[in-house]
Amino acid sequence: MTTHEWGGMRGFLAAVAVMAMAAGCGGQDRAGSAPPAAGAPASDLTPFQLEHGIGPLTEVLTLGPLDQGLADSGQKVFGAKCTACHKMAEKYVGPALGEVLVRRSPTFTMNMILNPNEMVERHPVAKEMLAEAMTMMANQGLTTGDARAVVEYLRTQATGTVKTQ
Numbered sequence: 613m614t615t616h617e618w619g620g621m622r623g624f625l626a627a628v629a630v631m632a633m634a635a636g637c638g639g640q641d642r643a644g645s646a647p648p649a650a651g652a653p654a655s656d657l658t659p660f661q662l663e664h665g666i667g668p669l670t671e672v673l674t675l676g677p678l679d680q681g682l683a684d685s686g687q688k689v690f691g692a693k694c695t696a697c698h699k700m701a702e703k704y705v706g707p708a709l710g711e712v713l714v715r716r717s718p719t720f721t722m723n724m725i726l727n728p729n730e731m732v733e734r735h736p737v738a739k740e741m742l743a744e745a746m747t748m749m750a751n752q753g754l755t756t757g758d759a760r761a762v763v764e765y766l767r768t769q770a771t772g773t774v775k776t777q
């Protein structure tokens with residue numbers, strides 16, 4: 613084998629090695645990405661559940677005039693049980709909550725507070741939030757009354773128009 617021929621052979625071997633590596637990587641990529649879901653199952657939720665969430669509240673809660681005393685007690689609950697994961701104006705572990713009542717109904721908000729596990733498992737909106745946060749909201753074991761007080765407090769934090777039902 614002349615020097616010239618050997619050089620050509622080395623080039624050929626190198627090319628084979630590169631191709632083998634590329635094929636190996638490609639194989640890993642294909643194994644890593646899940647196949648596209650074949651038609652997501654139709655939602656099993658009722659129209660009420662889609663708008664107001666899944667949980668202990670099964671009737672639409674209507675907010676009356678602001679109750680500042682209730683909002684104050686809600687602020688205490690929020691400070692003790694929620695600030696580890698939520699801020700008002702920016703995303704933290706969970707979504708920013710300052711405008712939550714502008715985007716969600718009070719009933720949805722209470723069901724999310726009182727029943728977060730089932731919400732992230734079954735409700736499309738909550739599932740999407742979980743996908744974004746990549747952390748599960750922990751059920752803080754609030755009473756319905758405490759959750760209602762927190763909603764009153766959240767009302768005072770919004771700058772947009774709050775949904776009253």
Ligand code: HEC
Pocket residue numbers: 689690693694695696697698705706707709712715716721724725728732738741742743745746747748749750752754762
């Ligand atoms: C361990 C962290 C954690 C704690 C504590 C926590 N949350 Fe959450 N919260 C989350 C995450 C994360 C989400 C998004 C859904 C998910 O990933 O489970 C969320 C979602 C929410 C939502 C839905 C927001 C929307 O845009 O619809 C509300 C309302 C909410 N939390 C209220 C509260 C309240 C009130 C408390 C206190 C009683 C609380 N959370 C305590 C992490 C937490």
